[in-house]
Amino acid sequence: MSATSADPFGPRAWKGRGAASNPEGRFESIRHQAEDDGWQSALLDQAAPRPRTEVTEERARSVITRNDSPDIAFEQAMNPYRGCEHGCIYCFARPSHSYLNLSPGLDFETRLRAKGNFAEVLRAELARPGYVPRPINIGSNTDPYQPVEKKWRLTRAALEVLLECRHPCTLVTKNALVERDLDLLAAMARERLVQVFVSVNSLDNHLAAKLEPRASAPHRRLKAIGALAGAGVPVGVLVAPIIPALNDHDMEAVLERAHAAGARCAGYTVVRLPWELKRLFREWLALHAPERAAHVMSLVQQMNGGRDYDSDFRTRMRGQGVFAELLRRRFELVCRRLGYGRARELRLDASRFVPPREPSPQGELF
Template identity: 85%
Template sequence: MTDVPHAIKGRGAASNPEGRFETIRHHAEDDGWQHALLDEERPRPKTEVTEERARSVITHNDSPDIHFAQAMNPYRGCEHGCIYCFARPTHSYLNLSPGLDFETKLRAKTNLAEVLRADLAKPSYVVSPINIGSSTDPYQPIEKRWRLTRAALEVLAECHHPCTIVTKNALVERDLDILAPMAREHLVQVLVSVNSLDNRLAAKLEPRATAPHRRLQTIKTLADAGVPVGVLVAPIIPSLNDRDMEAVLEQAADAGARCAGYTVLRLPYELKALFREWLALHAPQRAAHVMSLVQQMNDGRDYDSDFSTRMRGQGVFADLLRRRFEVACRRHGFARARELKLNVSRFVPPRKPSPQGQLF
């Protein structure tokens, strides 16, 4: 009998399908004994981190629906394990699975600060805010040990270089000693992602991320320290977490968030099957309804990559979400997340290392 995927405590994905570039397919067979084990007796995949020596760390973006030109991701893969993560298919480029591999077999760019310093020192470099965490969370649990995000912030602060940070982990509070001084120079903005207030749902959707109520506390901690902070209600999944949109925005405003943004669920490449598998395991009664609404927002498909609609969707349900968001933002006085202007005039390129040292 073929092995049936089962929910794994602390992990978002339940299986490890091959990436779209793989030429070999693995097919598991169950002899019946594995199903006799209780869930707590099943072997659980452990997190493995491999060091990676990056040749460059700043990526450039020209997508019209993304409002930053430069980005940086200290890690490949993300231990948070969010089942909806649009970055999961990028693991296929490493010959790894977008499923469990994405959240258990991680890469750490250990020379991040060194390469960043070299990139910023190039005569051709043009300063523009760098978004940290555009694909994978810079404050995922392994950051506690590797401290690559902190190392990058130290370089940026030294050079007075502006940046934005997107995270759903309270670990960002650790770096307030860097962020608060940067904020006084208008060099940083933090966006905290909160897409639900239901802790039970969050534990299944994003199993190793900080709990929603704790993220709201993080917004308050950052705001009290003078760091400009906003909230991202992202992604909104119809008939699953969309009911919490107004409550999230209200509580984030009370905590001190200045701006807000949202996106709808995106299911590129292998993510379609992974999310359908998750629905079958965790929300079987509403799975068909959820996917029906997802398809309504994507011109009848699971995903539409059109730049003009992929972030917000299209159709009646997408229009309703947009109107609800706009009404709530007006009620709480939110600006749009992209409207904060960071200071690019204070940038000082780092000095290149010299074997003769520096006198001044």
């Protein structure tokens, strides 16, 4: 039996993976229900292989997406990968894997898609007549520096195109692999073309290893903040997501450590549980924090008008109610004390954008 098929033994903790099961996506018309009849179950349990990462190359037709959500700071975004090997159990992007007829569970972190022609399509889109340059966020859905980027180098290829065209961008990551591209990022920073945000939501390595099993450890992300700041790259910290009664107590410490490392702007969001993510997160709590699972979900529901998730643009990022207000006040107090700016305050320069040209055997005269 494949570890990513219906599991007759129910949800389980897989080493190096966030999800405990692989439920069908919400668009599937067939549901699989496995039953254990008692025959050879122990043997099958021992033989179940660990889920392995599989990357399939796809040819993208477009890479820049547009956004008009009033609670999101950027208008344009792009993501080199579908799915994310980091395996963060709370990732709001998990349900997007259902559009590929794959599970938001283990499939999301093991069956990845890499847009092999990412830089080529980006170049073509930037060269379109009438294109208006606005900062592009890289990593709005899945992490552009997840482990498979070491091999595929799609994010680096995109940065090379953006630097060549003098096009501004922002980056969001929780992987220290971002340090690999300091040469490009530093060059972009000198021309006010880039801002990087590093996500750190806890300083507890043991908790992070379960919440975000293949992301860089918290202390390593803080070191990456220092490396970026030392290279002159504007860098901020995102305390995201905050999960009540699980990692919220670390908010002030994260902001203090990140500021000491060189972060100069900060933001936060609360956990969001859309679609299939509700079930996956409850399974994770039952396995890894059973003694506080009911309390965590009670507070989550208090911040979402009595439900597991409320998609209202006005409240989905910060929550509502007493606990959400407490988080807001705590965040603002420590930011004021440390002198943090807001995450969207930096003005990137799009005035020197030069559309890319098709390569010519005759070379360039001007």
